[in-house]
Amino acid sequence: MTGKTLTIHMYIDPSLKGNNNGIQIFAKDSDWSYGAGPWINVSDSNVGTWTEVTLNFDNPNWSWAGGGSDGQLDITKIKAIGIKILMGGNAPAGETLEGSYWLDSINY
Incomplete structure (x- = not known):
């Protein structure tokens, strides 16, 4: 992925807005x-x-990075890319998201 920018277009259902969702x-x-x-x-x-x-x-500005045997992400050996969808810490235990995210035009 050297020299690449990943671009994803997402539609986020208005019902998913909430404290610390992201x-x-x-x-x-x-x-x-x-x-x-x-x-x-x-x-x-x-x-x-x-x-x-x-x-x-x-120039990813990683908000967190680590894991693996050396704790360093090697962008020349990317094996998986994904999107993390998270309901924030202000939600009661066991609360679930009800709504949809749509993905389109995934390019690099």
């Missing part, structure tokens, strides 16, 4: 070390509309 792009390499891009809050500005989410692998 999304992140993440990647894992062949050693299963991982990194996640910047946290994107699900808020008034990005629900009910298509939102572009990007991650530049040369």
Whole structure:
């Protein structure tokens, strides 16, 4: 993924807006070390509309990274890419998200 920017277009159902709800792009390499891009809050500005989410692998601004045997994500050996969808810590235990995210136009 050297020199690549991952771009995903997401539609976020307005019913998913809430305290600390958000999304992140993440990647894992062949050693299963991982990194996640910047946290994107699900808020008034990005629900009910298509939102572009990007991650530049040369300058990712990882919000967290580690794992694997050496704890360093190797962007030349990416094995998996995904999107983390999370309900924040202010939700009561056992609460679930009810609504939809739609993904379209996934490019790099």
